[in-house]
Amino acid sequence: MPVSKTAYELREELQHERIVIELAKHVGVTYKASEQHGEIGSWRRSLPVLAEMLCAAGLGHVQVLLEYRLPYSPKRVDAILCGVHPETKSPSYVLVELKQWSDAKTVGTGLVKARGGRRQPDLHPAEQVRRYCRQLLDFVPAFARVPGQVKGIAYMHNAVRDAEWTLDEFEYDDFGQLYTSDLQGDLLSDLWSVLDADPATAGAAMAAAHELISAPPAPARNLLKTAADAFVARDDFVLLDEQQVAYKTVLDAVAEAESDGENKRKKVVVVNGGPGSGKSAIAVTLLAALARQKRKALHATGSRAFTETLRDKVAGDEERSGEIFKYFNEFRREPADALDVLICDEAHRVRGMPAHLHGKVRSQIDELIEVAKVPLFLLDEHQVVRPGEIGTKTDIISIAEGKGCEVVEISLDGQYRCGGSAKFDEWVVRMLGLGSEPPVVWSELVEGSEDEYVVDSAGSPHELESWLLRQAKTFSGTARMAAGFCWEWHDPVTVDGELRLLDDVQIGGWRRPWNARQGFEVPGVPSASLWASEPEGFGQVGCIYTAQGFEYDWAGAIFGDDLVIRNGEWVARRDFSFDGSVNKAEPVRFDRLVRNTYKVLMTRGMQGVCVYSTDDETNDFIRKFAR
Template identity: 60%
Template sequence: MQGSARNLLREFEEGRLVPALAAHVGIRYRPDEEHGEIGSWRRSVPVLLGLLCDCGLGDLQVILEYQLPYSPKRVDALLCGVHPETGLPSYVLVELKQWSNAEVVRHGLVRYNGRKGQPVLHPAEQVRRYCMHLLGFVPSLARTPSCVKGLAYLHNAHRGDDWQLDDFDRDDYSGLYTADQLGDLATDLAASLQVADDAADRLVRARRAPARSLLITAAGSVAARTDFVLLDEQQVAFEAVRGAVADASGNGGGRKKVVLVRGGPGTGKSAIALNLYAAMARSRVKVVHATGSKAMTETLRLSVFGENHWQGEDVFKYFNNFARARQNELDVLICDEAHRLRGQANVPDYWRGRLRGQIHQLIDAAKVPVFLLDDHQVVRPSEIGSPNDVLEIARAMDCQIVEVDLDGQFRCGGSPLFDLWVQRLLGLVEEAPVSWSDLVADTDDEYVVESVEAPHALESWLRARIRDTDAGARIAAGFCWEWTPPVRKDGKLSLADDVRIGGWHRPWNAWPDVEVPDVPATSFWASDPRGFGQIGCVYTAQGFEYDWAGVIMGEDLVIRDGRWVAQHDRTEDPALKRTTGERFDRLVRNAYKVLFTRGMQGVCVYSADPETNDFLRKHTA
């Protein structure tokens, strides 16, 4: 929503602005709504617009609910003008808060208006990161970073004896003003902004791509943590992308090249993706890494950038961040875990006059889109990331296609036989199941495959491996038990013991965005050592590896008379409850294949169904 402060204020007073904002962001407008975003707009937007009019900036161009490039995040207001002294473009990002008071929980985190539960980012830090993100993806701004400023305006708060929010790292991107500082705010805005009719349009039209400074920083961060040497087909895939990039830069707008890299679990797809990212960024190629997995994306941000993991938001993105990307904005888009692609984008793309799925969007966004995927890891009905899906759409878009099939096995002890054993066991290939000992007879395969008679025995087996090898382990299960919210015991939150088999019971991993003492966040269940105390599912395990894997099969997939039978009524997976028949059967088998193939040194399996557990015992012997 864009216009002068004066015109937008008039639109508000005449009752048209809030419904238009609701339509803009895609939420239902209710005239009597006083909560959520609609209530916030009613209380905050006229305060800012009125302030601009009162301090002589009524003709200043304002963009409300500005969506940051390649991000679902929106800035409350972006003020657009030129600097009064230099005449150069000048932009001020404004976060509007209705807080009347706030307390500091720890550095950078606060709670406001006496609310309990999850703390939020300090508003000055929030807007500072928005500024850095904007600079990271609009190269014309990155060349002169002083043209961007940021501030948080807490228009209901007054500084008093109990005011706590002034202890933060101040810079031009992190101003903080309260209701008793109107004069200071008006003075500072007038010192930074002068009306220019085309300032907002220039920003909207500006090319969006990773800025050079961001690429240099990210390349160093990723390369410092990417010590995986690419071998054979892995290096072939790497060179295929590099060749496609060279062709794209020199073909003067010829046919787009789509690179499709296929490989099973542990074939090094993610290692290729990170090596590619580091090499492309180091060469100043406009590149972004994307996945469809929150757990994987957040873990990459943390592992690469450490305590500055927020910087990773500019490097590691999600597939649904590209719904409104312009054609060929990027040189390279690396789509890791591309089997997580959705058939329909979360954010509809109407501005080109048609609604596109995620594969279309990602191909459109880059000169060289790269898809790394495993056909046997599609685990949700909405996921369409099979090789055939990508190929079909790429051909329909008249793209050249480069295909690379990965060989070898770098997870599961480097054992190519184990992946074959799992596929045969679960009926994913035509060959009949075979016992592990028969398959590896007369080989030097050292991968460990075991089964047990009870869940407590599985846990004991893993604890012994942890003790004896000083390594990590996790237990993951089929989604066959309800996942309930944390419960409060003795004044503190704890996880409910949802996974119950006889007298043995354990909790699922934590709920998203709910802090539970001594329990890792959902996204870090697989990487945080404290995750051993909870049961993970396919959504927290997929894309990760740990030394020793424990797998509990539920009754959604059982053996009856020597054949697998998928039991739709036994799943508690919300995504699969809407799926039946052959589609359900295939998805649940894929999910167990993911769980079976997470361990680097070995796996121990158990089924809650007695007949199925007998089958597992026979084939792990």
């Protein structure tokens, strides 16, 4: 739960540091009395300003929710003021984004750079809080029905507007307003218009805060359904923070590419983020926006399942619309700058094998950069799962700079899959030994936090399957099982005149088929491309090539004998892999690829995961850390 205080209580506790200690525990950061940077430093500098202002304005009785985490998102609102509307007497909420910037400059549409801030641009503060409001309304249905209850403001309490001030070149609305220290009078007038200053409303303000804290959030909208809406109903994702920065950066680069400026260089945008950080949401939203602008834009991936699913779910029966979804290897003979934008989704799957064109040998990255005025690469280096995939940030930047391009790098630090749990991604990385930190018990990692992601393990495949069925029935949602490529995969056979899948995945007496192979139509079974999205997919076991790029509510991940624990260390064993391309890789490369494979399988679930290994020693290890 977020930390909740009246403004009077907040002012009092800030004098004794108690509130800072409580906030540090709430968000999971280490409290240090001498810390002057990061979140602790921000609380010490910004919260006293907010508390003093509210108390001086006669709003000391208003409830202040601090570090409120938005539903289905890792993002937190600095403060939400909860009170009563002076006219309607109904609950009223003001989302507040506190900025310590003393100055900032506009650098693009809705983008700013703060003095002494980061190298990459930030979202305009009013746009940031506007999108937080929209996210709240999207996932708290009770508020969505009465949007007038919610208001958003950004407060740059160290800034004073001057003759060079450019941030007001922005279209403000009730969800997104910006105030500086010299506009505090206007800010107070705004607050008084939506928060009753009568101290007698203190009880109602507390009830309003409780209503927000206890409001059940609606499930996150499925990527594919929203993608379809983006083209049919023109309804986009709500992109937050760095996601929106990436989106705006591409649109600005497109506009710049059409300008007549001298010595203009092609911009290559590289967006790096972990599983569920919003890369595909950016891709689909951009594609919809560019389509509405009648730009020449295409979407490309290296995944047949992902591409065909987008063609089916987004384009539907519209064959021409389906043509916007291509593969990386389809641009070899296209002229330079034939497209306005090429969106390279899952760019970690770009192949390293050279291609021949007009007597020249070029890498696939070179081809993708060449064909578009603005190439966009969306990648996660931990999802490279096959030899020959070279879509690392270093590779892309090196080739782009070698071609004389300007590279814009953007990092996505959020986690929107897995219930918005950044801690779960950390847990997976640590358990698989993909980082420098040792494995950690899940319950200990999330102790004291608001993290609600479900992590469990099973003693058998029967238990894992039962767990998935129980979770899907009890808490609703989709469930899928996926496994390492440790069993042969046969074509379906004909039985009584109909094709049927063979039970290739056999663990003791438990037997299940792989999902259907590409090119086969098996009655009652979805195609390989639609295994993750069609309801009938639960009866089969998916593999890395049908699971990667997709999401479902409840994930079952089965470790095979290609990656086991021996004496507390992971050991990759190529002799147990049936993936013909991966098991030919050199030992060090095979080890990394197989670990990345299981990371992908474990991070498909939006609400929870259950993990099982066919190897007893490995399963004991998993069960120890999945508690």
